[in-house]
Amino acid sequence: MHVLIIGAAGMIGRKLAGAIARSGKLGASSVAGLTLADTVRPEAPSGFSGEVACLAVDISDPRAAPQLLAGRPDVIIHLAAIVSGEAEQDFDKGYRINLDGTRYLFDAVRHLSGAQGYCPRLVFASSIAVFGTPLPDEIDDTFMPAPLTSYGAQKAIGELLLQDYSRRGFFDGLAIRLPTVCIRPGLPNKAASGFFSAILREPLAGKPAILPVPDTVRHWHASPRAAAGFLSHAATMDTSPVGHRRVLNMPGVSATVAEQIEALRGIAGDRAVALIRSEPDQAVMDIVSSWPRGFAAERALKLGFRAESSFDEIIRIHIEDEMGGKL
Amino acid sequence: MHVLIIGAAGMIGRKLAGAIARSGKLGASSVAGLTLADTVRPEAPSGFSGEVACLAVDISDPRAAPQLLAGRPDVIIHLAAIVSGEAEQDFDKGYRINLDGTRYLFDAVRHLSGAQGYCPRLVFASSIAVFGTPLPDEIDDTFMPAPLTSYGAQKAIGELLLQDYSRRGFFDGLAIRLPTVCIRPGLPNKAASGFFSAILREPLAGKPAILPVPDTVRHWHASPRAAAGFLSHAATMDTSPVGHRRVLNMPGVSATVAEQIEALRGIAGDRAVALIRSEPDQAVMDIVSSWPRGFAAERALKLGFRAESSFDEIIRIHIEDEMGGKL
Numbered sequence: 313m314h315v316l317i318i319g320a321a322g323m324i325g326r327k328l329a330g331a332i333a334r335s336g337k338l339g340a341s342s343v344a345g346l347t348l349a350d351t352v353r354p355e356a357p358s359g360f361s362g363e364v365a366c367l368a369v370d371i372s373d374p375r376a377a378p379q380l381l382a383g384r385p386d387v388i389i390h391l392a393a394i395v396s397g398e399a400e401q402d403f404d405k406g407y408r409i410n411l412d413g414t415r416y417l418f419d420a421v422r423h424l425s426g427a428q429g430y431c432p433r434l435v436f437a438s439s440i441a442v443f444g445t446p447l448p449d450e451i452d453d454t455f456m457p458a459p460l461t462s463y464g465a466q467k468a469i470g471e472l473l474l475q476d477y478s479r480r481g482f483f484d485g486l487a488i489r490l491p492t493v494c495i496r497p498g499l500p501n502k503a504a505s506g507f508f509s510a511i512l513r514e515p516l517a518g519k520p521a522i523l524p525v526p527d528t529v530r531h532w533h534a535s536p537r538a539a540a541g542f543l544s545h546a547a548t549m550d551t552s553p554v555g556h557r558r559v560l561n562m563p564g565v566s567a568t569v570a571e572q573i574e575a576l577r578g579i580a581g582d583r584a585v586a587l588i589r590s591e592p593d594q595a596v597m598d599i600v601s602s603w604p605r606g607f608a609a610e611r612a613l614k615l616g617f618r619a620e621s622s623f624d625e626i627i628r629i630h631i632e633d634e635m636g637g638k639l
Numbered sequence: 640m641h642v643l644i645i646g647a648a649g650m651i652g653r654k655l656a657g658a659i660a661r662s663g664k665l666g667a668s669s670v671a672g673l674t675l676a677d678t679v680r681p682e683a684p685s686g687f688s689g690e691v692a693c694l695a696v697d698i699s700d701p702r703a704a705p706q707l708l709a710g711r712p713d714v715i716i717h718l719a720a721i722v723s724g725e726a727e728q729d730f731d732k733g734y735r736i737n738l739d740g741t742r743y744l745f746d747a748v749r750h751l752s753g754a755q756g757y758c759p760r761l762v763f764a765s766s767i768a769v770f771g772t773p774l775p776d777e778i779d780d781t782f783m784p785a786p787l788t789s790y791g792a793q794k795a796i797g798e799l800l801l802q803d804y805s806r807r808g809f810f811d812g813l814a815i816r817l818p819t820v821c822i823r824p825g826l827p828n829k830a831a832s833g834f835f836s837a838i839l840r841e842p843l844a845g846k847p848a849i850l851p852v853p854d855t856v857r858h859w860h861a862s863p864r865a866a867a868g869f870l871s872h873a874a875t876m877d878t879s880p881v882g883h884r885r886v887l888n889m890p891g892v893s894a895t896v897a898e899q900i901e902a903l904r905g906i907a908g909d910r911a912v913a914l915i916r917s918e919p920d921q922a923v924m925d926i927v928s929s930w931p932r933g934f935a936a937e938r939a940l941k942l943g944f945r946a947e948s949s950f951d952e953i954i955r956i957h958i959e960d961e962m963g964g965k966l
Contacts (some may be wrong), residue, residue, distance in 0.1 A: 403807065444883060456783040458802065458884050465803035469796050475785065476792035480730065556771060557785050 313338065314345035314383055315547070318371065318417070319391030321350035323496060324437070326357075327540040328389065333357035338387065339548030349380055350392065371413035377420035384424070387547045388434045388483075390417060396441060397503060399463040410466035418473055422482040434474065435546040436487040438559065440532060442468040445602045453561060453611045460602055471559045478558050486546045486554065488612075491564035491619070492603075494533040495630040504599040508533065511569070512576050512627060515584040516639065524593035527570040530605040534564040534619040535629045542617055549616060557611075563619040565626060566606030575623035579631075580639060640665065641672040641710055642874070645698065645744070646718030648677035650823060651764070653684075654867040655716065660684035665714065666875030676707055677719065698740035704747035711751070714874045715761045715810075717744060723768060724830060726790040737793035745800055749809040761801065762873040763814040765886065767859060769795040772929045780888060780938045787929055798886045805885050813873045813881065815939075818891035818946070819930075821860040822957040831926040835860065838896070839903050839954060842911040843966065851920035854897040857932040861891040861946040862956045869944055876943060884938075890946040892953060893933030902950035906958075907966060 315338055319325050325348070332343050334357075345363045348354040353368040365383075369376040371392055381388075392413065393399075399406025414436070424430045441464035442457035457468040471487040478485035496509040500521075507524055508531060514521035534542075542562050554560075567575075577585045609617070620626050631637060642665055646652050652675070659670050661684075672690045675681040680695040692710075696703040698719055708715075719740065720726075726733030741763070751757045768791035769784035784795040798814040805812035823836040827848075834851055835858060841848035861869075869889050881887075894902075904912045936944070947953050958964060 454783050456781050457799070458886075459799070460806065460883060462803050462807070465799045468799050472784070472786070472792045472795050472799075476789050479787065480789070556787060559785075 313341045313343050313387060314347070314385045315343050315387045315389065316347040316349070316380055316383075316385035317389045317391065318349045318380065319393065319437075320348035320354040320366075321352050322391055323498070323536065324493065324539050324543070325350070325354070325391050327536050328543055329354070329357045331540055331544070333360035336361060339544050341548055345383060345385075347380065347383060347385060371417060372408040374416050377417045380417075381420055381424060384430055384432075386432055388417075388421070388432050389437075389543055389547060390414065390434065391437045393437070393467075394463070395503070396461050396463040399466065400461055403462060406462045406466060410463065411469055414466075414470045415473060418477050418482070422477060425482040431481065432483050433547055433551075434483040434485040435543055436470055436474050436485065437543070438467045438471050438487045438489045439464065440489050440491060440561070440604045440607075442471070442489065443604050447604055450566075450606045450608045451561065451604055452608045475556070475558045479556055484551055485558050486551065487559040488542050488546050488617075489559065489561045490539055490542065491532045491534040491562055493536050493539050494626060495634075496536065497630070497634045504596050507596070508569075508572070511588050512572060513630065515576060515587040516580055516627070516630065516635065518587070520587045520589060522591045523569065523588050524591060524596040525569065525600055526592070526597075527573060528568055529600055530566060530568045531600070532564045532566055532604050532606055533623070533626060534562065535626045537629050537633055538564075538619045542619075545617055554615065560612045560615065560617070561607045561609045563609040563612055563617055564607065565620050565623055567623045572623050575627055578624060579627050640668045640670050640714060641674070641712045642670050642714045642716065643674040643676070643707055643710075643712035644716045644718065645676045645696075645707065646720065646764075647675035647681040647693075648679050649718055650825070650863065651820065651866050651870070652677070652681070652718050654863050655870055656681070656684045658867055658871070660687035663688060666871050668875055672710060674707065674710060674712060698744060699735040701743050704744045707744075708747055708751060711757055711759075713759055715744075715748070715759050716764075716870055716874060717741065717761065718764045720764070720794075721790070722830070723788050723790040726793065727788055730789060733789045733793060737790065738796055741793075741797045742800060745804050745809070749804060752809040758808065759810050760874055760878075761810040761812040762870055763797055763801050763812065764870070765794045765798050765814045765816045766791065767816050767818060767888070767931045767934075769798070769816065770931050774931055777893075777933045777935045778888065778931055779935045802883070802885045806883055811878055812885050813878065814886040815869050815873050815944075816886065816888045817866055817869065818859045818861040818889055820863050820866050821953060822961075823863065824957070824961045831923050834923070835896075835899070838915050839899060840957065842903060842914040843907055843954070843957065843962065845914070847914045847916060849918045850896065850915050851918060851923040852896065852927055853919070853924075854900060855895055856927055857893060857895045858927070859891045859893055859931050859933055860950070860953060861889065862953045864956050864960055865891075865946045872944055881942065887939045887942065887944070888934045888936045889939055890936040890944055891934065892947050892950055894950045899950050902954055905951060906954050
């Protein structure tokens, strides 16, 4: 199997490519070739015995997608996007990359489809940012997208395109709406959602962290390992039971910040919790208060997608995967 | 007020332009200028004392929209679309007109927005074709679009664009999802929905009609007069109570074919009903069985949109508006 990952230099892309390289597999399928693309040339993951091509591309250039498809990948995982904040600041750039770039990719596959029976699996990373207030406590599988950011609108449009192109038989697509990934490894960033990870990651490493919202804020999370698992499952599962509705809310853990902090206390003690300093930030609160608090991800669960079942588990996975298994 | 209607040569566009011409008004606002555009040059409606410009344009040409906006219309009513059947047959044409054409229009307004405070009302005619099975008996205001046609996908994408552009302040947009318009005047057509009108319109005129589906089929209807009323209300209402969710399911009448036929019997007698011949057509049944059966259009009703309250009323409006008031 030949796998193409677009957006392979991002955190999730690297996790996924690393997992493929280590195991030589995606799900139960052996991977013989890996094409990794991003705006900056991704690093080849170590330990992979198959062929790897690493490419720097601009997907908003219509010539990029045909080049990426030259090897007729069996699986295409499309993670590339301008993130929420930047798409909000730069309207044209957001639409150019997130909408036009996605459409160029889908159309490039369409133009190859039919030829030699080419009909790849195409997995599109969507986001719970497609939802906007007012929201129920638990969003079900038929609740409508009504984005409050251009990023969310672009993701929702990508989902509709994917669904239509799949229905037409141009590719076998699945759009998966990822929860907020927590605990993100790496340095603190300025994303509005960054504190959800920082208030755990930093204290676990003995460093201070700032909490900009009340601890009553509830949100929807999954670990980086779970996120890579969703993509892997979507890339290799049998899609025949999915039907025409090719967009799936991924499972996750619904937790308040207080519950996150109690999980931290249980694992790393009061000293870790004492490193969190409350510093309310109205701008962050305004953004976060419009986000989903929870989902009944019934379809995804039925189709075999699995996330963590508690925040304890999310923290333990971070310790295993990012801290060599120990505090 | 200057009003631009794109798609003005279609049935609804002509109804609306005719109503504006006769009254000199759209809602409660006086209309001084009217720009009517379509792929074929629309006819100027009679009786209008203001200025009228009639233009033949191709909205999939990026130069068209700036030309249409030259007079800085206060209200833009965007009805132009490749219809469902054709968008299904010609994939490229459907996306070119229904998606690219709509986006060119929205972007042309965006590029003018800000200049001299230009922020027109923009009404986009969407459709209940954004919904796909399985559907509840009554679709509520938060039920998700999951189109089963490219036309439906293109309309759903237009809604998302309109919502995002409105949120950004580029224009003051409303997307309204029209019910199946019934009774359509004119000749029988080959649209899958055509029989809903034909089984009433033809017998009312003493002519035979074919019913291709069981009379248990339930669907969602509004008269041409109601459809023009929706557009007029959307074009002139106060949008401040609407909020960010700029897409509205329009009210209508949920009726089975049997109920339609009984309404016909009550108004035109058994002789009219006897002109309907049942001739089951599996292809039509397959299409129609995936369509919405009813809506709880609560938001639209609260915002002042009004449809008929019975099929009797729908038939009486046809007799008034299309048959000079008598059978």
